[in-house]
Amino acid sequence: MARILVVTHEHDRFLGRRDILLRRSSPYMLFDILAELKRRGHSVRVQQGLSTPFSADIAVLHVDATVTPTDYVDYASSFAFCLNIGAVDISKRRISGALVDRADSWQGQVIVKSNLNNQGIPETFLNRQSQRAGKPQLFPDMPVQEPYAIHESIGDIPQSSFDRADLVVEKFIPERERDGFAARFWVFCGDRERCTRYVSPKPLIKASETIRREPVPVPDELRSLRRALGFDYGKFDFVVHDGRAVLLDANKTPGRPSNLRRMFAAGASDLADGFESLIRGVR
Numbered sequence: 001m002a003r004i005l006v007v008t009h010e011h012d013r014f015l016g017r018r019d020i021l022l023r024r025s026s027p028y029m030l031f032d033i034l035a036e037l038k039r040r041g042h043s044v045r046v047q048q049g050l051s052t053p054f055s056a057d058i059a060v061l062h063v064d065a066t067v068t069p070t071d072y073v074d075y076a077s078s079f080a081f082c083l084n085i086g087a088v089d090i091s092k093r094r095i096s097g098a099l100v101d102r103a104d105s106w107q108g109q110v111i112v113k114s115n116l117n118n119q120g121i122p123e124t125f126l127n128r129q130s131q132r133a134g135k136p137q138l139f140p141d142m143p144v145q146e147p148y149a150i151h152e153s154i155g156d157i158p159q160s161s162f163d164r165a166d167l168v169v170e171k172f173i174p175e176r177e178r179d180g181f182a183a184r185f186w187v188f189c190g191d192r193e194r195c196t197r198y199v200s201p202k203p204l205i206k207a208s209e210t211i212r213r214e215p216v217p218v219p220d221e222l223r224s225l226r227r228a229l230g231f232d233y234g235k236f237d238f239v240v241h242d243g244r245a246v247l248l249d250a251n252k253t254p255g256r257p258s259n260l261r262r263m264f265a266a267g268a269s270d271l272a273d274g275f276e277s278l279i280r281g282v283r
Contacts, residue, residue, distance in 0.1 A: 002043070004042055007072065010048055014031070030060065030253070030254075035268065063253070066117040067090075080282065081282040083278065092115045099168055102162045110151050172203075173246065179211065180199050182197055184198070188235075188271075190275055192274030235251045
């Protein structure tokens with residue numbers, strides 16, 4: 001059995017409030033995997049912040065921010081093996097395969113997004129919690145986050161959007177369906193995975209708002225990208241456009257939508273098998 005340490009930011013909310021039965025919950029998918037690992041006999045500790053260091057056989061760097069702060073990366077590097085130690089920057093400008101610039105020849109629709117993961121909501125939350133604790137903001141000068149905006153062409157975008165470091169412009173290339181739009185979500189941990197194609201009536205596809213879903217294979221180019229981006233555990237959002245897989249988003253701290261938590265929890269056992277394969281690799 002292994003001693004597992006999950007390193008989260010001191011202001012993160014990895015462990016949510018207790019419910020009426022005094023059971024812990026969490027907005028994160030890793031919570032279900034850890035619960036299964038505990039059931040199998042592994043020791044699991046969540047370290048919130050860096051003030052009290054702990055020892056462990058294997059660590060998980062689980063800081064919910066687009067770019068993990070350097071002090072957390074340095075601390076996580078002190079362990080013999082730490083999951084996602086290479087996946088410390090998941091900004092769109094680094095991971096997206098659909099980026100365009102003002103001189104691009106792309107003729108189709110485009111979408112303007114935040115360069116930050118999840119529209120900068122995690123950074124805004126950490127800033128608020130830090131201020132409540134009487135400390136400086138962790139991410140000062142955060143821009144006001146705007147909703148994603150779809151445009152018919154590059155020429156329809158305000159040219160100032162290309163000059164802003166907090167925004168990116170991407171080709172808008174969801175997989176078109178007769179009754180909506182589709183995108184693919186690949187969840188993985190070690191050598192275990194599931195990849196699902198979701199169809200939604202809305203052009204901005206969320207797993208919680210889909211009308212149907214089906215399992216699909218993982219393209220080889222996505223596996224290569226996973227290795228290059230340093231992911232041991234996480235979720236990739238992608239589409240297949242003109243026969244090629246295009247990565248749109250990479251998440252190192254994937255959540256579990258409230259209306260799909262039962263489904264996500266059901267898959268935790270398989271992902272826990274993947275976690276144990278990583279433990280065996282370390283040993």
